[in-house]
Amino acid sequence: MRATACRTDLPDTQPDPSAHAQPDRLGLASGHQPGPGSxxxxxxxxxxxxxxxxxRVVDLSIAPEYRRRGVATEALNRCEGALSLSVTRTNLTAQRLYARPGFTLRGSDELDLFLHRP
Structure with missing residues (x-):
């Protein structure tokens, strides 16, 4: 298992093309350790x-086979400092996920909730 975690060298919404070439390897909550070619x-x-x-959390995505195993929560918990993100009002699963590591409502609009973790 591999994950790119807590990259801090990215512009606000531009993906880093090298992120997939040199990902950080983490042994996350699922208990699986990364290996070559995993x-x-x-x-x-x-x-x-x-x-x-x-x-700002620009992107958080977990492969389907690792969902509901604590991987996203652990990735968020490993990020130090204050974080903010937005989530669609209708995405209740994501809202529950973000509540676990301490995100709270900071604002909203007609489509999204704006969350923050100190």
Whole structure:
């Protein structure tokens, strides 16, 4: 299992093309250790620090076979410092996921909830 975790060298919404070429390897909550040629468990990408010092979660995706095994929660818990993100109002599964590592509502609009973790 591999995951790119807590990348801090990315622009706010631009993916890093080298992220897949040189991923950080993590043994996450599923208990599987990464090995040569192993498929990624998922990835998390963060923005550069915002004006308030927090980083924005730009992308968090977990492969279907690793979902509901704590991988996303562990990836978020490994990120230090304040984080912010947005989630669609109708995505209740993601809202429950983000509540576990301490994200709380900071604002909303007609489509999204804006969450923050200090």
């Amino acid at each position: 498929a990624p468990a998922g990835r998390i990408r963060l923005s550069r620090p915002q004006a308030d010092g927090s980083r």
